Amino acid sequence: MKISLGPQTFLSPVPVMLVGTFDVDRKPNVMAAAWGGLCSSQPPCLAVSVRRSTWTHRALLERGAFTVSLPTRAQAGMADFIGLVSGKAEDKFAALGLTASAGEHVDAPYVAECPVVLELLLRHTLELGSHTQFVGEIMDVKVNRDCLSPDGLPDPVRVDALHYAPLVNEYCALGDFVARAFAVGKTVKRQS
Template sequence: MKKNLGPKLGIYPTPVVVVGTFDGAGKPNLATLAWTGICCSEPPMVQISVRKSRHTHAAIAAQKVFSVNIPSTKYVAETDYCGIASGRDADKFRVANLTPVRGEVLDVPLVLEFPVSMECRLVHTLELGSHDMFVGEIVATWVEGGIVSETKVDAQKIDPLAFMLNGEYRGVSDLLALAFNAGKKLIEKS
């Protein structure tokens, strides 16, 4: 038996990304976001949903660009820190001992230590309620050399964080089956 909890968030887990921006004073800033996801394949796009009160919100609204960085599990403390301190009163790159690298295509700070970083150009803003959804077109995707051969990414080595809605960070590890494959046996049976 399921119990109806009413209108609640029910997607377990969500990804954890750290978004990079330059603020009005040109200082690089980071904010951890869990309301995020891929939202278009061609052209490649990602959505991030940000409260108006965030320092990051003003930066994206003004600059119209942002970076999306994927932390690996060993950076869980740095990631959490970027989600509890504001760039209004802290230099998060310095405190978290992370290195900002300017994007090659866009004027965005990328996190050198994280295995994946994307440069994104703002293409849509949707006011939803508590959050504004920023849709960014991904114009460059940087992946750490040790986990990519040609264009094939060894996704397991990214070792990303998952955010459980109960407030826990968890890792993503077990390979269960191959997508677009595991369901074939049901087609064969039908």
């Protein structure tokens, strides 16, 4: 039997995204976000929702570009710190000894120590109550060579991306390979 929990911010797990921006003075900042994900195939787009009170919100609107760095399981402490501290109060890159690398395709910094980075141009904004949703067109995806499978694509196990479980406030990571998408469904027997 299912138990109703009422309206909640729940979908689990969701990726932990480190959103990188420059402010008007080109000072780099990074914030942790979990409200977001892919939202279009053509053009390839990702959406991330950010509270209006954050330093990142203003920088996104001013610069029109951002990055998303994906931290690993081993970087959970770093990612959590980034989510706890405001960029207005502290330079998080300096505090954590992280490298703020400038994007090649957009005017935004990314966390060089993360294995996967997406560079995005801001295309749309949507006001959603407590958050503004920023939709960015993905201009480039960068992946550490050691996180690629033999066919040259990102290997989820090697990337070892950190995920967040809302409501229970826990970090988790992916487990083992289960099945090939767009193939395993073809093996299912239909009920008559």
